[in-house]
Amino acid sequence: MQRYFVSGNDMSKTTVTITGDDANHIAKVMRMENGDHIICSDSQGRTVLCEITAVDRDSVQASVIEEIQEQKESPIQVIIAQGIPKGDKLETIVQKGTELGAKGFLPFSSSRCIVKWDEKKGQKKILRLAKIAKEAAEQSHRSVIPDVFTPVSFTTLLKQAAGFDYKIVAYEEEAKEGETKRLAEVLNSMSPGSTLLCAIGPEGGFSRHEVSELKEAGFVSCGFGPRILRTETASSYLLSAVSYHFELMR
Structure with a gap:
């Protein structure tokens, strides 16, 4: 499943907004559509599973399905x-x-x-x-x-x-x-x-x-x-x- 990093301002408790090159990657490269799932992280420790709700040229909107608890960072x-x-x-x-x-x-x-x-x-x-x-x-x-x-x-x-x-x-x-x-x-x-x-x-x-x-x-x-x-x-x-x-x- 594709993973994308977004700023904290673009991730609320219930929604995520993806812009820039990542939005273009979702729309033009991956050719994702409404209903497809992605993983988003704010690079501060919060990671969520999302469902895409809208795709256009400049941005992608997604709704948060659930929080993901994971340990991927080195303990050192x-x-x-x-x-x-x-x-x-x-x-x-x-x-x-x-x-x-x-x-x-x-x-x-x-x-x-x-x-x-x-x-x-x-x-x-x-x-x-x-x-x-x-x-x-x-x-x-x-x-x-x-x-x-x-x-x-x-x-x-x-x-x-x-x-x-x-x-x-x-x-x-x-x-x-x-x-x-x-x-x-x-x-x-x-x-x-x-x-x-x-x-x-x-x-x-x-x-x-x-x-x-x-x-x-x-x-x-x-x-x-x-x-x-x-x-x-x-x-x-x-x-x-x-x-x-x-x-x-x-």
């Missing part, structure tokens, strides 16, 4: 702090990370980032990433759309890290040296409701100086298995480990 709130990568890799990271349960994505610049964030085009890029997160959340039947934050500097990342319960940095040198225990130790120390910030470097990784600064800020330096992962793969590894530990093994 994971923010992926991602060193800005080349090309469309950030789009892949947001899409796959959303499917795997990330709470949000915080791009940042570091000394080995090949790509520099273009402030003029930046807002358009963030909107594009937010749309990807929304579509991935709908596809994976999540109840909440992850946040996509405006990129920050490495210095700002260190300051913002103070607000998290746990902090880890994926460091390839740890994997090369055979480090295998720290990620498991961090996961074992967490409990449902904990917040976790995971810092992942760009294609060139982190410099030793940056890793030292991260450690001073409270980050635990971890190897993600015995293999060296691409920057666009590391977040999926971490989120999969969190899901296995807290959702499949509980």
